[in-house]
Amino acid sequence: MNNTLVLEKIAEALVATGKGILAADESPGTCDKRFDEHGIPKTEEMRRKWRGLLFGTPAVQTALSGVILYDETLRQKADDGTLFPELLKSRGITPGIKVDQGLEPFEGSSEEKVTKGLGALATRLAEYYALGARFAKWRAVITIGTGIPTERCIRENARRLAEYARLCQIAGIVPILEPEVLLDGTHTLARSEEVLTQTLKIVFEEVEKAEVNPKGLILKSSMALPGKESSRQSSGQAGKTATPEEVAKATLSAFTQAVPKTVAGIVFLSGGQTPMEATVRLNEIVVQAKALKAPWPLTFSYSRALQAPVIAEWKGQDGNVASAQAIFKKRVEETALASQGKFTA
C-alpha cells in the first residue's frame, strides 16, 4: 500500500463506527494539576500508574480506537514491562502522540496565543513513528473576547497547523488538527458559532495551500457553545442553558460551512464541559448529523469528560484501581453510544 492509502486507512480506523479516542496527552504539569485536586503524589511513577490504569482497563478496546499520549508516556512501561504503545497496539488501539510544544504570545499580545513546536518537528516525528505512534495531535487555542480573535492570529495558527499536518503525512503519521475555540468568556452561542466557522474556514484554506490530503487527516473541534461566563450561565455550569439541540445545530452549521466533505472525520474535545454535558451534546450532534446526511464520521476525543470521574475514584490508591477502571469503561461506553446517536441518559 502506498503512503497515502496507509494514512487514509489509519484515519478511517480512528473514526470507525462505535469507537472514539482517549486524549491522555496531558503534559506532566497538567497531569500534576489534576493529581493535586485529589491529593495524589506528583511523581513520574504515579503518572505511569495512572496511565497504566486507563490503558489496562478490561474490554475498553471495544469502544476505543486510539489514545493520544505525551512524550513521557510514549516511553513508559506497564507493570509487566510492556511499553505503553506496545500494550495499546496489542489491544487493537492505535497509539498517537501530542507533538505541539504549547503556546506563545501572538505578536506580544497578552490575550492571543499561537502554538509552537515546528522546530525539529520532522526529526521528532521520525522518532515517534519508530516508537509506534501512527497519529499525532497539535492544539491551537482561539480565545473569544473584545476585539478577538483577530483574523491574523487565526491565520498564523492555521498556517502552523497546516505545516504540522504536511510534515506528519510525509512521516506516515495521521495529523489531528485541533483548533480549540475556548469556552472561557461571556460570548453567546451565536458568537461561538461565528468564530468556529471563521476559524475552520481559515484552517482549511491553509490546509489546501499546503497540499495536505484531507482524507488523511482528522479535525478535532470544539462544539459551538455559549461562553462559560455568559449571562445565560447563571448556575456557573458550562454551557448549561443552551439546549443540546441548539448546540448541535450551531456546531453542524459551522462544519457545513467550513469543513471539506473529504476530511476523514471530526472528533470533539470536551473543553471543560461536564462528562454528561459532553455526552448528551455529542449524541444530539450525531442525531442531527445523520438527519442532515453529514459527510463525516463524528466521534469523541475527550480527556476530562472521560477521565474526571475515574481519577476521583482512584485517588492514587492501588485498592481503587478495579473500581476506577469500571467507571472508566462505563464512561467510554456511554460516550461511544453517544457517537452513534444511541445514548439515553
Ligand code: 13P
Ligand atoms: P478535553 O476533552 O479535556 O478538552 O481535552 C481534549 C484535548 O485533547 C485538549 O487538547
